[in-house]
Amino acid sequence: MPQKYDAIVIGAGHNGLTAAAYLAKAGRKVLVLEKRHVIGGATVTEEVFPGFKFSVCSYVVSLLRPEIIRDLDLAQRGLELLPLDGTFTPLPDGNHLWRTNDHARTYREISRHSRLDAEAYDEYGRAMLEISRFVKPMLAMTPPNAFSTRLTELRALRDLGRRFAALPDRDRYNLLQLMTMSAADFLDQWFETDALKATMAASGIIGTFLGVRSPGTAYVLLHHYMGEIDGAFRSWGLAKGGTGAVSDSIAAAARASGAEIRVNAPVSHVLVSSGEATGVVLENGDYFMTSVVLSSADPRTTFFKIIGSEHLPSEFVADLEHYKFRGSSGKVNLALDGLPDFVALPGPGNHLRGAISISPGIDYMERAYDDAKYGQYSRRPYIDIVIPSLTDPSVAPPGKHVMSCFVQYAPYHLKPGTWDESRESFGDAVVETIAQYAPNLKSRILHRQVLTPLDLERDFGLTEGNIFQGELTLEQLFFFRPAPAWSSYATPVRRLYLCGSATHPGGGIMGAPGRNAALRVLKDIRS
């Protein structure tokens, strides 16, 4: 007889694990099935080279919901978040821009470039804070169905409208601008220093196939602005031991409540009977029966590979076919036998302990996108670098370092050529670009791991290599994520729910999709 569960979760990414932990905590019998040999999905630490532990994909934490940290006792289960202070932008002329959490110092540093910008920086921070306060509660809510005439949905829409109407005029205007403008245009209204605008605009393009001058990117800027670590609004941090520690601590919470987690367990398909999910079959033929299935895999994998379009309404299939992945990012992980030495600020120092951003100007960023638009990886890409071993020595042997380089753009559809042919030349372009600012880098490299969008798809199941399981563009957010009328974690297959980044509020190490989905399931089971 197959084993019977209350809930089976497909995928042990941090969202699948979060959903499992909440369901198990509520007394449900839960099984998590992960196809990889290790849990975590894109939130994973792996010892890629002996002695060097990498946050292979995601590398910084900020959006992880504080209520999840609290509810699941993650701090008691080994999660330690170490602050990542500052962003250092080296410039080609030997100058630099280095912002930190020290207000007075950052003021002086920006003043070195522009007194006006230093004044505007505070004002900008306040404006973004107000808008974040409006948007943040929406992260924990199930988006109403904007296409339904049911009273509960209409009420939820009315409440949203009322909250928006209650905002001061200026905040309403800023919010509308964020929704419609490009990151570059939005920032142009506040600042004049090119490197400052480019470095800030960078968060508007992460995970999207858009440039800093593309309308809509200003919203993604806000998405990344909303982080919270230990209540310190808008700060970024490193997880001690790598981002896999986030997943491990959530898994520990799930197991403590009785959830079972199996790795090397790829799901082949979900059993659907009379429009209802009833069980899950593994690729090796093992199968399990269940009352509810939650999939943390993206919608293309879930509906076209695991469910099958024959079980779905044609309109839903058409909507999902138009859901955009368009991966645009790559990652280069370097094992170093010493630190890079930047011409702009030579020697070791605190500027290496925060983020190091290769984003010298708006034109530079847009040119990087120009390459991608026509199917090539950026010859001179935007790169976001962190060296976690400086803050957390446990991830590298003594005296050695791990350096994580997040890169844009690396378009999934490469023309001409294939990613298998171009992987190493892409890696070379990244190293060459950084070496322009830190010439000793090449001689410090002991090992190099290059992840292309194709690798993200093959190894991590991220369709087209999109780091967020689908672009965070406005037409794919909130009411529309992943499809119009299906933003509430439920799906057209009864007792099948989505719980990964392809659902509201989207990608990033947030846990919110997993938590929201679990709460929805618990509500449905009770009613």
Ligand SMILES: Cc1cc2nc3c(=O)[nH]c(=O)nc-3n(C[C@H](O)[C@H](O)[C@H](O)COP(=O)(O)OP(=O)(O)OC[C@H]3O[C@@H](n4cnc5c(N)ncnc54)[C@H](O)[C@@H]3O)c2cc1C
């Ligand atoms: C290169 C990169 C850099 C990033 N950087 C950051 C960052 O610094 N900060 C940040 O906040 N976010 C970052 N992100 C985004 C963040 O990592 C993701 O949004 C998040 O990890 C997604 O979590 P998830 O649980 O929703 O999905 P996933 O992590 O994608 O988990 C889905 C799981 O389902 C499994 N699966 C798929 N199909 C099956 C199947 N058939 N059977 C069983 N299991 C299956 C997969 O193996 C995977 O483990 C980055 C992502 C990438 C790729």
